[in-house]
Amino acid sequence: MRLAEAWRVALEALRANRLRSMLTMLGVIIGVAAVVALVAIGTGTKQQIENQVEGLGSNLLLVVPGRIEAGSAPTSSPLTLDDIDAINRVVGDRTRVAVTIASGETVRAGSRTRFASMQGVLETTPTVFVRNLDRGTYLTRTDVSTGRRVAVLGAGTARDLFGDRDPIGRQITIGGVRFRVIGVFEPLGQSLGVDRDGEVHVPVTAAQRLLGTERIDGIAIRAPDRERIGELSDAVVATLAERHPDTDFSAVTQEQILGVLGDILGVLTGVLAAIAGISLLVGGVGVSNIMLVSVRERTKEIGLRKAVGARPRDIGVQFLLEAVLLTTTGGILGMALGAGTALLVDGLSPVPAALTWWSMTLAFGVSAAVGIVFGVVPAQRAGRLDPVVALRTE
Amino acid sequence: MTAAIVADDVSRTYELDGVSVPALRGVSLTVEAGDYVAIVGTSGSGKSTLMHLLGGLDRPTGGTLLIGGRDVSKLTPDEMAELRNTTIGFVFQSFHLLARTTAQDNVGLPLVYRGIGRRERRERAAAMLGRVGLAHRVTHRPNQMSGGEQQRVAIARALVTGPSVLLADEPTGNLDSATGQSVLALLESLNADGVAVVLVTHDRDVAARAHRQIVMKDGLISAAG
């Protein structure tokens, strides 16, 4: 009964000062909304990147010259197609091995040009990575072995060069050399603001001739099964080390990449949430202030309640409930605002956002806790008021 | 039967900015069950200070004070609250009703702190409002009532827990004389029903109708009888 009365009085006090209650809540609303929205954006970005890495297909092993370490300079690659023959023997299945030599090139079709990422590749690329064609066909083994000047366009490249026209069979030039378009990829979209559809695949041999080099930049292998991926990785690195004693080689699995990316984005999300949390704390200080004002305003009421038998804790609970009601109402409104913002961002901008229950629950829990923490001092002050002093106050 | 309140050489000194103000300087007084005591005296003589002590709203700085047989110097704040809730009913000069709250809920307020449910609180409050002649004002708010009606609500609130003593500090001070007379008549009828009443008043005629009169002067009882 005492608790019910405390609830009723707390609600009544907030209702009687609607504008002030709203303004006080605003700090909490903004804090909670910021936490929810920023965590949603962090989580959405993380999920998107993870999906993209997973979209590469499972059991993928990437091998590049040099060490994969922060601050290490890129090593110029000593790898050639002869090395690929050796690796094919190690793997035992040439359809599981892909290569790339990449170069940014100006691509022209008629009067239209765009800058695109030219990738010199083997015909195995669509099986090693999961890449689907929208139209036409992919490179063949013969295209690669003869260095035929045929090209498969990324969806963005195709759109920019040909608009609504069908590019299949048409001529383009890459770095001034003529190629014939034989296929177009399905669109991939963007990640972190980078267009992933701005590429052109050509036979690795044609790319090497265009660039006047024998080198390839990296190797990707789809391991037959997950258990043997480590074993395979060691064998490949050993083979390459034997053939190029002066170069270090690094192999990373898709899972390792996912792990590192996940860690980085997790920390980033945490930092964003912490910054937003600070604004929640500032909101809490506002609540504390208003509660102190409220206690002072209602000194006489407190005195009267004590005079008719309220214990210190009855009064304390009443004011604590008022503070908690303020912050949790603010918390609920903030959750709605944050979720709405996240959905808007997700729908209207390229930035992805994914709402998570844990961030909503956490933000709400924190707002309730803020109410308790910042309500305690005013509540204690109210509870300890001397009835006579309180009643004599005019 | 034990006396409702026993004060023995009770004093109360206020500390104001380092200066000691002795408002009560050793007062002894017994309020028997069913008693009717009138306290008179000039302004500043310590009447309110004494009433606050008798009502458990404040504690003496010297002497012994028993309320309902219990020594207030040995009571915790929670026990004092219980004492104020159950044993004492207090009526103030300025009513001290909660604004925005109906007469019924004002009267039921002490029952909240007894843990009594809303339905029963309202029933008992309505009955008590009937007892003070306000059956027609149950759902009115203080600003919809006259001063005399507000003071009756305050009296009903003081009585709703069934206390043994009703303390009224100048209950007619804010009322015109006709209204004041009817409030005093109400207090007298309550006393006739067995509730001990301690009344601070400036009205000699009223004081004369009490069982006993106490005259306060400079923090002391200058005459009793």
Ligand SMILES: Nc1ncnc2c1ncn2[C@@H]1O[C@H](COP(=O)(O)OP(=O)(O)O)[C@@H](O)[C@H]1O
């Ligand atoms: N809280 C207080 N602090 C300091 N002095 C007080 C306080 N309350 C009352 N007094 C002083 O105590 C004396 C008695 O006051 P009070 O009991 O209110 O007298 P009365 O009710 O007879 O007019 C006065 O001198 C008054 O100024």
Ligand SMILES: [Mg+2]
């Ligand atoms: Mg007085």
